[in-house]
Amino acid sequence: xxxxxxxxxxxxxxxxxxxxxxxxxNLLDLDTSVxxxxxxxxxxxxxxxxxxxxxxxxxxxxxxRLGHLSHRLEDLLDDLRLGRMTLAPEVLDVLFSAVDxxxxxxxxAREGSDEPVPAVEExxxxxxxxxxxxxxxxxxxxxxxxxxxxLAVLTEYEExxxxxxxxxxxxxxxxxxxxxxxTIDKALEDLKERAKRHGEIITYLPAGEATSPDAIExxxxxxxxxxxxxxxxxxxxxNVVIEELPRRRSVAGSIAPRGTTGRIPQQQxxxxxxxxxxxxxxxxxxxxxxxxxxxxxxxxxxxxxxxxVVGELAIxxxxxxxxxxxxxxxxxxxxxxxxxxxxxxxxRRLAEMQAGILEVRMVPLGQVFERLARVVRQIGxxxxxxxxxxxxxxxxxxDKLIVEELSDPLMHMIRNAIDHGIEAAARRLEVGKPxxxxxxxxxxxxxxxxxxxxxxxxxxIDGDAVVEKAVRLGKLSAEDASELxxxxxxxLVFLPGLSTRGTVDDVSGRGVGMDIVxxxxxxxxxxxxxxxxPGIGTKMTITLPITLAIVSALMVDVAGHTFAIPLSTVSEAxxxxxxxxxxxDGREVITLRGTTLPLCRLERVLKLTRPxxxxxxxxxxxxxxxxxxxxxxxxxxxxxxxxxxVIKPLGRSLSTVRGFAGATELGDQRVxxxxxxxxxxxxxxxxxxxxxxxxxx
Amino acid sequence: MADLVKAAPERLARRGQSRGPVREFLTFTLGxxxxxxxxxxxxxxxxxxxxxxxxxxPTDVLGVCSVRGLLVTVVDLKARLRLADRTRxxxxxxxxxxxxxxxxxxxxxxxxxxxxxxxxDDMELASAGLGGEVSxxxxxxxxxxxxxxxxxxxxSVVTG
Numbered sequence: 001x002x003x004x005x006x007x008x009x010x011x012x013x014x015x016x017x018x019x020x021x022x023x024x025x026n027l028l029d030l031d032t033s034v035x036x037x038x039x040x041x042x043x044x045x046x047x048x049x050x051x052x053x054x055x056x057x058x059x060x061x062x063x064x065r066l067g068h069l070s071h072r073l074e075d076l077l078d079d080l081r082l083g084r085m086t087l088a089p090e091v092l093d094v095l096f097s098a099v100d101x102x103x104x105x106x107x108x109a110r111e112g113s114d115e116p117v118p119a120v121e122e123x124x125x126x127x128x129x130x131x132x133x134x135x136x137x138x139x140x141x142x143x144x145x146x147x148x149x150x151l152a153v154l155t156e157y158e159e160x161x162x163x164x165x166x167x168x169x170x171x172x173x174x175x176x177x178x179x180x181x182x183t184i185d186k187a188l189e190d191l192k193e194r195a196k197r198h199g200e201i202i203t204y205l206p207a208g209e210a211t212s213p214d215a216i217e218x219x220x221x222x223x224x225x226x227x228x229x230x231x232x233x234x235x236x237x238x239n240v241v242i243e244e245l246p247r248r249r250s251v252a253g254s255i256a257p258r259g260t261t262g263r264i265p266q267q268q269x270x271x272x273x274x275x276x277x278x279x280x281x282x283x284x285x286x287x288x289x290x291x292x293x294x295x296x297x298x299x300x301x302x303x304x305x306x307x308x309v310v311g312e313l314a315i316x317x318x319x320x321x322x323x324x325x326x327x328x329x330x331x332x333x334x335x336x337x338x339x340x341x342x343x344x345x346x347x348r349r350l351a352e353m354q355a356g357i358l359e360v361r362m363v364p365l366g367q368v369f370e371r372l373a374r375v376v377r378q379i380g381x382x383x384x385x386x387x388x389x390x391x392x393x394x395x396x397x398x399d400k401l402i403v404e405e406l407s408d409p410l411m412h413m414i415r416n417a418i419d420h421g422i423e424a425a426a427r428r429l430e431v432g433k434p435x436x437x438x439x440x441x442x443x444x445x446x447x448x449x450x451x452x453x454x455x456x457x458x459x460x461i462d463g464d465a466v467v468e469k470a471v472r473l474g475k476l477s478a479e480d481a482s483e484l485x486x487x488x489x490x491x492l493v494f495l496p497g498l499s500t501r502g503t504v505d506d507v508s509g510r511g512v513g514m515d516i517v518x519x520x521x522x523x524x525x526x527x528x529x530x531x532x533x534p535g536i537g538t539k540m541t542i543t544l545p546i547t548l549a550i551v552s553a554l555m556v557d558v559a560g561h562t563f564a565i566p567l568s569t570v571s572e573a574x575x576x577x578x579x580x581x582x583x584x585d586g587r588e589v590i591t592l593r594g595t596t597l598p599l600c601r602l603e604r605v606l607k608l609t610r611p612x613x614x615x616x617x618x619x620x621x622x623x624x625x626x627x628x629x630x631x632x633x634x635x636x637x638x639x640x641x642x643x644x645x646v647i648k649p650l651g652r653s654l655s656t657v658r659g660f661a662g663a664t665e666l667g668d669q670r671v672x673x674x675x676x677x678x679x680x681x682x683x684x685x686x687x688x689x690x691x692x693x694x695x696x697x
Numbered sequence: 698m699a700d701l702v703k704a705a706p707e708r709l710a711r712r713g714q715s716r717g718p719v720r721e722f723l724t725f726t727l728g729x730x731x732x733x734x735x736x737x738x739x740x741x742x743x744x745x746x747x748x749x750x751x752x753x754x755p756t757d758v759l760g761v762c763s764v765r766g767l768l769v770t771v772v773d774l775k776a777r778l779r780l781a782d783r784t785r786x787x788x789x790x791x792x793x794x795x796x797x798x799x800x801x802x803x804x805x806x807x808x809x810x811x812x813x814x815x816x817x818d819d820m821e822l823a824s825a826g827l828g829g830e831v832s833x834x835x836x837x838x839x840x841x842x843x844x845x846x847x848x849x850x851x852x853s854v855v856t857g
Contacts, residue, residue, distance in 0.1 A: 312766040561750070606752040650751070650761065651770035651800035653857050657753045663761050663768055671749040671763045 012061045013110055014297055016054060020102040021370065023050040027095050028373050030087070039080075039087040041161060041200070047095070048077040054102070066105050069120060072127045073098055082160045085130075093381070094126050096374060158203045165223035170199060172245040173231060175220040179239070184216060191220075191235070198231055199224030221245075300400055303361055307550070310354050311646045311665060317346055318667040358547055361401075365443045365452070366394030368407045375411050376439060379418050386425065386436040387418060393443035398450045399547040402524050406452075406544075409517040413454045413540055414439060416514070421458030421538055431535065433457065448546055449568070455539040461532040463489040466498065473497050490530045491630075494518045522678045525551070525568045527627055543568075551647055553664070553674065554623060555640035559608040559616075562672040564645050564664055565634070569677035571626045573639055578618055590622065590633065597624065599633040600684045602675075606659065625677040632681045647674050658683065719814045722839060723792070724846055725806040727775050728782035731846045733839055734792065736812055738851045741793040743803065745771075757857070759805065762791075769793060771803045777857060778834060778849075796855040804854065813846065815839050820848065 026047045033040040051073045058067035076094070079085040101120045108117065154162065166172075175195075179187050188204075195201050204220040224231060228244045236242060320343045328336035369391050380387035398406075422428075422437030429435060440455040463486060470476040470492045476484075484492075492498060496515040521528045526544035545551060545568045553564035554573065574592075581588045581599060588599040599622065602608070610616065622633040645664040650657065661676035722733035743764060748771045750760040757776035762769050771791065775783055786807035796802050822837035834854045839846035 308766045315766075608752055648768040651768070651802065652796070652798045653758060653770050653772070653800060653802070654751060654754055654761075656755075657751060659753065660751070663749070663763075665763050665766070669763070670747045671761050671768070673749065673751060673761075 009061065011297065012057060012063075013106055016057055016066070016102075016106055019050050019054050019057075020099060020106065021367070023047055023054075023102075024096075024099045024374055025370050026050065027092065027099065028370065028377070030095075031092055031377065034087055034089070034092065041081065041164075044077065044081045044087070045157065048074065048081050051077055063105075063109055065114075065117075065120065066102070066109070069098070069101060069105065069124065072124060076127060076130060079131075081157055083164060091130060094123065094130060096378065097123050097126075099374065154203060161200065161202050162221075162223070165200060165202065168225075170223040170225050171227070173222045173224055173228065174243045174245055175201075175222055175235065176217060176241045176243075177220060177239055178215050178217045181214050181216055188218075191240075194235055195220075195222060195224075198222075198226045198234060298360070300361065303357055306357050307354075307646060308648075310350065310357065313350055313353075315665060315667055315669075317343065317350060320346065354550070358550065361399050361547060362397035363400050363403050364394060365396050365398055365403065365406075365450070366391075368403050368410060369394050369441055369443075371407055372410055372414055372441065376414060376418065379415060383418060384425075385418060385422055387422065388436045388438045390438060390440045391442075392440070396443040396445055396450055397546075398544065401548050402544055405520065405524055409520045409542075410441075410452070410454065412514075412517050414441075417454060417456040417458065417538065421456035421460075423459050427459075445546070446543075448552060450544045450546055452542045452544065453539055454542075455537060457537040460534040460536055460538055461490060461493065461530070462534065466490075466492050469498055470495060490532055493530060494528070522627060524548070525566060527569075548647075550644050551674075553643055553645045555643050555666075555672070556621070556623065556636045557638040557640055558602045558606075558636040559610040560614045561608055562640065562666060562670070563602070563636075564643070564672050564674045565623060565625065565677060566647075566661070566674065567642065569625045569627060571624045571631070573621055573623045576620045576622045576635065578620070592624070592633075597622075597631060597633045598685070599635050600680065601635045602680075603636075605680065605684060625681060627678050627681050630681055630685060632677075632684055634675075634677075634680070645674070719816055720820075722813050722815060722846070722848060724810045724813055725790070725792070726786075726808045726810060727778070727780060727806060728784070731810065731844065732806075733813065733846045733848045734794075734851045734854075738794050739792050740795060742809055743791040743793055745789055745791050745805065755857070762803065764793065764801070764803075767801050769801045769803045771805060772855070772857070774804045774806055774854070777804075777854060778832065794851055794855050797852055798856070800855070802855040813839065813841050815841055 026043050030039060030043045030047065033043060051070050055067055055070035055074055058064075058070055073095075076085070076091070080087055080091070085091070097119070101117070101123045104117055104119060108115065175191075177191065192201055200223050202221045202223055204218045206216060206218055222231075226234075228242065232242050320339065324336050324339040324343055327339060373389055373391070376387050376389045417439055418437070422439070423431070423433070425435045428437065438457045440453065442451075442453040442455065444451055467476070467481045467484065467489055471478055471481050473495075475492070475495050475498070493514050494517075496513065498513060498515075518528050521542055521544070524544055525548065526542055529541045529543075530538065531541070532538040545566075552567040554567055554570050556563050556565060576590065581590050583589070584596060584598075588601070589596050590599060591597070603610070603616075617637045620635050620637060621639050622635055623639075624631055624633050626632075647662040647664055649662045650660060654660075658679050659676055660679075661674045663671050663673050666672045721736040723736045723739055724731055724733045726732070741764070746762045746764070748760040748762045751758065754760070757773050759771040759773050762771055769791075773783075785805075788808040789805055790809045791803040791805055792809075793801065793803050819841050820837050820839050823835055834849050836848040836850040839848050
């Protein structure tokens with residue numbers, strides 16, 4: 001295994017990455033809440049904690065620049081959460097650019113590089129400017145009538161919140177709640193969530209009067225605009241007692257812990273008290289040694305290894321079945337029956353194990369959507385366009401490896417949508433659309449596939465402009481162009497070099513186009529389609545397999561060789577009678593439901609040698625593979641059936657071989673090659689210029 | 698053999714007497730000639746499993762096979778060394794090695810013989826001036842007890 005320090009460093013980096021992602025999520029929520037009128041103090045506080053934790057982590061791992069940045073951000077967030085500074089959009093901009101700066105620094109830490117990063121320097125300079133404009137630190141005021149005993153146990157932040165709430169003339173309440181120690185984390189969260197509707201929980205402290213050793217009682221100090229009856233009606237329960245605290249009296253007697261000086265009384269023992277205020281504990285008393293989550297981070301390669309073991313067990317399973325068959329044939333009926341029973345039970349467990357490993361690999365698409373939400377905000381602001389992002393299906397799960405590879409293509413599609421799709425505000429008003437452009441990001445599962453749609457309500461794709469450009473770039477002759485239908489015209493945007501704008505701009509130019517997006521999606525076994533209505537909008541739909549680990553494939557025979565064709569690329573299979581084909585421009589084609597389908601004989605294109613005694617079949621089959629809008633019929637001898645396969649990449653010495661996506665075990669000690677339909681389609685359809693003489697089967 | 702090494706036997710015989718560290722080589726035959734590779738680099742000796750030909754592969758690659766879940770690229774060693782004799786032996790074995798770039802490579806040999814222990818005196822290394830006309834795959838010549846073993850550099854053989 002890896003060097004332990006490497007491993008710790010990897011752990012650090014992935015943990016830091018997770019925190020940065022959480023921070024990014026917080027900031028987006030914060031952005032929404034600021035737009036809605038007021039910054040949610042809880043979110044500011046969460047952002048503060050995230051940065052604080054990052055600072056601690058960076059310190060532990062000697063990541064100086066990360067620590068420095070975190071330190072400065074922490075100061076800014078501290079000012080924000082304590083009300084010393086207001087959360088203006090410019091401040092949010094700075095915070096958002098911090099997320100990018102973190103990403104940059106983490107990437108560099110991963111590569112072990114310590115080159116200067118101009119973006120980080122710039123950010124630090126902006127933080128300086130903000131700090132100078134911040135008002136001087138407000139002195140902790142004591143102009144309200146609360147017992148100093150209580151004030152002593154409040155953190156500065158809690159004190160600020162208490163004051164802010166009292167200034168708004170809210171009432172103070174004490175909730176005494178008994179929690180079960182086993183479920184306290186969740187129960188407390190639930191209660192906080194429900195309390196949010198009525199006000200804010202300012203602090204909570206153990207009361208130490210629990211009725212059983214498995215329970216703990218907490219006093220919650222809450223500020224609320226509602227009266228006691230409403231609160232009791234909404235939050236009251238057997239384990240919750242709510243009292244109103246008189247404003248002009250000392251509240252210390254009723255709310256402060258029994259212990260006279262300590263913040264957290266130790267009656268329960270450190271162990272049981274610790275999780276109660278875990279968040280604060282790590283903030284104020286240094287990092288806790290106990291991990292607070294039930295999750296582990298796993299390198300996905302370890303899961304791949306497990307999947308390989310499952311693959312091997314599947315082979316053992318096949319051998320068991322054959323052994324049972326042989327025993328039965330030899331008359332050992334009872335043993336054979338026992339063995340078959342064992343085999344079935346083994347089969348079931350193996351399927352469960354496979355499903356279990358797959359489940360672990362699955363992550364919600366929300367992970368990548370959040371990153372995109374940040375991009376939308378950023379590009380929208382850069383281009384002066386008001387963009388509303390609507391996300392549905394963020395909980396849809398897909399293989400971790402796919403998620404990682406998805407963010408770039410999706411980001412590019414969204415940039416395109418904002419830049420080329422959404423019109424300028426003036427134009428939108430003119431055509432009667434709302435000023436804010438809408439980009440919808442929808443994900444949903446459909447059978448063994450995940451569909452992701454990127455939809456905008458912009459100007460739509462100008463078909464004429466696309467055709468004109470394709471002709472100008474020599475991708476298309478003028479005559480051919482006149483015969484294209486709308487669908488075929490739209491498919492042209494996936495050709496290299498086609499971008500309907502003339503200029504290379506900062507947002508979506510840079511020479512990277514939809515062709516790259518399409519190639520990247522294709523590499524994941526996915527396809528992309530486009531629909532667009534002029535004036536109404538454009539919708540790009542990506543279809544992806546749920547996992548890369550196990551692929552459903554169609555097993556076929558060609559000239560005595562067995563191949564697997566991933567079902568994600570197969571649209572249908574049909575039988576083909578000898579002589580059922582015709583020639584079009586020197587290429588063998590058939591007519592399928594009114595459209596012309598070009599054919600490719602695998603035996604010829606792969607130059608397979610037919611084993612002696614295996615004459616060519618009279619009747620062939622055609623497997624139609626489709627990639628986006630391109631379709632090709634692969635001609636082969638037999639369809640063997642459908643099988644779930646684990647694809648293994650071919651070795652380096654075969655890396656130059658085109659047409660195969662890898663190999664898979666067939667179960668009888670043999671290996672079958674997996675057809676890379678995309679490569680074959682590219683190769684065959686690109687050969688149109690030098691067509692080969694057709695051969696009739 | 699002449700394809701690979703054109704070394705004068707008398708020059709090989711003139712080596713000094715001092716004894717150095719011992720290296721172990723696994724010897725095998727290809728046609729009539731004896732070859733050796735460093736034993737430590739060989740993971741396994743396999744009875745050839747069914748090999749699936751890979752269309753469009755380089756001519757010296759016979760195909761792929763699976764060894765307990767590991768996908769192995771099977772290389773026809775005679776073809777890779779550009780030997781004229783391409784017959785397949787009934788006692789053929791596959792020597793499994795992992796290439797420097799992590800690829801599992803199986804080398805098909807005619808017959809596995811034995812392990813020989815060679816001191817530096819028993820070897821004449823190509824780098825020590827065996828002469829210019831040596832294939833890039835040859836590490837040197839081993840001469841234990843008057844035998845003549847072509848020692849192959851496994852790293853370059855499996856990388857191809």
